[in-house]
Amino acid sequence: MVQDVIKKIRWLGHDGFRIDSGKVIYFDPYQIKSAVPADIIFISHDHFDHCSEDDIKKIQTKDTVIVTDAVTAKKLKGSIRVVKPGDKLTVENVAIEVVPSYNTNKTFHPKASGMLGFIVTIEGVRIYHAGDTDFIPEMSSIKTDIALLPVSGTYVMTAEEAVQAALAIKPAIAIPMHFNALVGSEKDAALFKEKLAGKIEVVILKQE
Numbered sequence: 001m002v003q004d005v006i007k008k009i010r011w012l013g014h015d016g017f018r019i020d021s022g023k024v025i026y027f028d029p030y031q032i033k034s035a036v037p038a039d040i041i042f043i044s045h046d047h048f049d050h051c052s053e054d055d056i057k058k059i060q061t062k063d064t065v066i067v068t069d070a071v072t073a074k075k076l077k078g079s080i081r082v083v084k085p086g087d088k089l090t091v092e093n094v095a096i097e098v099v100p101s102y103n104t105n106k107t108f109h110p111k112a113s114g115m116l117g118f119i120v121t122i123e124g125v126r127i128y129h130a131g132d133t134d135f136i137p138e139m140s141s142i143k144t145d146i147a148l149l150p151v152s153g154t155y156v157m158t159a160e161e162a163v164q165a166a167l168a169i170k171p172a173i174a175i176p177m178h179f180n181a182l183v184g185s186e187k188d189a190a191l192f193k194e195k196l197a198g199k200i201e202v203v204i205l206k207q208e
Contacts, residue, residue, distance in 0.1 A: 011205035014181035029055040043068035044131035045115035101131030135165040147171040150178030
């Protein structure tokens, strides 16, 4: 089941993903190359490389639902569900859990700002998009089949820290993100995969 869903996940670069599974779901679209109309768009926080208004306009229709935090919602128009960490809701028959996303040893994403990570259930498979985060204590209680984790360092956790996060979360599959855009490189993704060899399966998606 997890392998079937993996085939439906498209990495769009940076923290951006599209899942094509009945509903078309996006996470943090940024500098996307193809514009498939969205049913749901998840925006983790208001920074320009996550809340890209130009990219959202490319995929938003009158029926698209955007799920995001209160600060980010002020920048957007349309059907918006404002959420905060700890919330649980259902949109377009997709079960959603909202979790914290923040820095522990840097100041770019303070916990008090209420930035978001998301767990969505697709075809019975739980997918966790971590947002811009370090390895935080809350990860130890996250239950997910697939984890999308940042690996670049600078604004988020390093590849080595992401390894520790993956070991705490224990997903069936981990997918690295937050590289090959503003910061980070394929070396970070490769190191993440190397360090988890024999422990957790890592899939490095080709950017679309």
